[in-house]
Amino acid sequence: xxxxxxxxxxxxxxxxxxxxxxxxxxxxxxxxxxxxxxxxxxxxxxxxxxxxxxxxxxxxxxxxxxxxxxxxxxxxxxxxxxxxxxxxxxxxxxxxxxxxxxxxxxxxxxxxxx
Amino acid sequence: xxxxxxxxxxxxxxxxxxxxxxxxxxxxxxxxxxxxxxxxxxxxxxxxxxxxxxxxxxxxxxxxxxxxxxxxxxxxxxxxxxxxxxxxxxxxxxxxxxxxxxxxxxxxxxxxxx
Numbered sequence: 735x736x737x738x739x740x741x742x743x744x745x746x747x748x749x750x751x752x753x754x755x756x757x758x759x760x761x762x763x764x765x766x767x768x769x770x771x772x773x774x775x776x777x778x779x780x781x782x783x784x785x786x787x788x789x790x791x792x793x794x795x796x797x798x799x800x801x802x803x804x805x806x807x808x809x810x811x812x813x814x815x816x817x818x819x820x821x822x823x824x825x826x827x828x829x830x831x832x833x834x835x836x837x838x839x840x841x842x843x844x845x846x847x848x
Numbered sequence: 849x850x851x852x853x854x855x856x857x858x859x860x861x862x863x864x865x866x867x868x869x870x871x872x873x874x875x876x877x878x879x880x881x882x883x884x885x886x887x888x889x890x891x892x893x894x895x896x897x898x899x900x901x902x903x904x905x906x907x908x909x910x911x912x913x914x915x916x917x918x919x920x921x922x923x924x925x926x927x928x929x930x931x932x933x934x935x936x937x938x939x940x941x942x943x944x945x946x947x948x949x950x951x952x953x954x955x956x957x958x959x960x961x962x
Contacts, residue, residue, distance in 0.1 A: 766949040777852070777939055777953040785949055824891060833898055834949045835881060835907075838891035 736761045736827050740839035748847050753797075753812040755842050757825030760806065766828040767808040768836065769799055773821045781823075784808065795819070820846045850874070852954035854940050860960045861930055869925040869957045873942030880923050881943075881951055882915060886936035894938075897923065898945075930961045 741756040759765060766785050770778040782793025789801040795818075799810045808825060822843045828834040853872040861867050873880050882894040893907040897917040908914070912930075917923040927934055937958050941951035 768950060770953075775955075777955045778941075780950050780952070783950045826891075828949050830949075832906075833879065833896050833904055834943070834947065834951070835893045835896050835904065836883070836891075836951070837893070840890050 736765070736829055736837045738825050738827050738837055738839035740823075740825050740842050742842055743840060744843045744845065746845045746847060747815045749817055750814050753810075753815045753819060753844065755810040755823050755825075755844070757799075757808045757810065757839055758806055759808060759825070759827045761827055763830065766830060766834065767799075767801060768826040768828065769793065769797070769808075769810050770824045770826060770838075771795075771821050772824065772841075778824065781810070815844075815846050817846050817848065820844055852940055852942050852952055854938075854954040854957050856957060857955060858958045858960075860962060863932060863961055864929055866926065866928045867930055867959065869927075869938050869959070871923045871925070871940030871942075871954060873921065873923070873940070874952055877942035877944050877952075878920065879943045879945055879948075879951070880917060881941040882923070882925050883939045883941065884909075884936045885939060885956070889936075891939075894925070927959075930959075932961050935959055935961045 737760045768783045769781040784801045792798045825839040826836040878899045881896040897903045912928045915925045937956040939956045941953045943951040
């Protein structure tokens, strides 16, 4: 079975500061990894994904994530936070052997302080 | 429309009543997924459909939950004899093919059982 752990249910950052959201996963096979963002009363929007190839993945809105197999991690970063980044972020792993259904972490809510 | 469409966006129902939630996937997407987002359980997989194959129902929490997908397009999630613990946001997602990772999500249906 796969699992995803996101460290920190809430993160507070100052506008312009680095955003770092941590994600560790467990998977018995090479995973597909994702970060989704959810704004209030909205669905999930795909930020970025890792499938194969380059381990540093760039996504929308200036976010990027690095797949580190040795650490089973897929941390999300953004060099400079913007007020519009305030949202909840979910890390997920998909089960390639079962239709790529997603297993999600518990989510990290980001607050951006002016 | 261009995205995944869900209706209704909000539904309040009395305990014991049946409800139907609808999902219109992105045109041409053969894979369709249902997830549930609740305060206690986070984001969890319910069921997925791929083309004409038998659906993967492994995430359905009880036999009160069922889903169908007609004509390979629209899907309906039905909850019979609703209970208060069914209160949650029900999210639908679709992807071009179940072998392609990274699904697109709808806005969700917020179900409240009173």
